[in-house]
Amino acid sequence: SQQGEEDPQALSIQEGENATMNCSYKTSINNLQWYRQNSGRGLVHLILIRSNEREKHSGRLRVTLDTSKKSSSLLITASRAADTASYFCATDSNYQLIWGAGTKLIIKP
Amino acid sequence: DVKVTQSSRYLVKRTGEKVFLECVQDMDHENMFWYRQDPGLGLRLIYFSYDVKMKEKGDIPEGYSVSREKKERFSLILESASTNQTSMYLCASSLALGKAGGKETQYFGPGTRLLVL
Numbered sequence: 001s002q003q004g005e006e007d008p009q010a011l012s013i014q015e016g017e018n019a020t021m022n023c024s025y026k027t028s029i030n031n032l033q034w035y036r037q038n039s040g041r042g043l044v045h046l047i048l049i050r051s052n053e054r055e056k057h058s059g060r061l062r063v064t065l066d067t068s069k070k071s072s073s074l075l076i077t078a079s080r081a082a083d084t085a086s087y088f089c090a091t092d093s094n095y096q097l098i099w100g101a102g103t104k105l106i107i108k109p
Numbered sequence: 110d111v112k113v114t115q116s117s118r119y120l121v122k123r124t125g126e127k128v129f130l131e132c133v134q135d136m137d138h139e140n141m142f143w144y145r146q147d148p149g150l151g152l153r154l155i156y157f158s159y160d161v162k163m164k165e166k167g168d169i170p171e172g173y174s175v176s177r178e179k180k181e182r183f184s185l186i187l188e189s190a191s192t193n194q195t196s197m198y199l200c201a202s203s204l205a206l207g208k209a210g211g212k213e214t215q216y217f218g219p220g221t222r223l224l225v226l
Contacts, residue, residue, distance in 0.1 A: 044217070095212065096154050
């Protein structure tokens, strides 16, 4: 059961530009999380935002959550080559996380 | 730092073989999870465990079983491997207590890429 859907599926930008990815979901949530996956590796947790929060920052990352629209966005500012990865949102449902298919981000030098 | 390790990065097995994938976490986490990841499908939960000897089915448990005899170790077993089980397998753990801990931050191992011929 796929709850979160990331948009776009793929994004290619120049180094130094900002990258924005979106996640939409279907049912009410307690929290939404963003993870990063470098090519062929495990996932790394980036940010968890709870349903009563609207915005959260961590370094160059900014996450917003709009529960009325059932959507979230992840903004990476001043992108670097090392940000090249796939980014996944995950929402909570019963006892588990439900994952989207991810956005593949490529940072061009 | 939380460390989650998986026994193999790459595995090649034959159809019908019994396959064991092992996962160990070193942070005394209560919850552990097994996912498979296929292109375009995101992560799908196979099984999770919220305590020693406790297990719960995820979305796609068919063809798999799990074992958790010790808190730090969670094993995924493919009873009779089939070609449609070729995939990337990811193990994760979560500190939060009880079944609801599955909704909190998860820490992942590096993954095992399994090829079944």
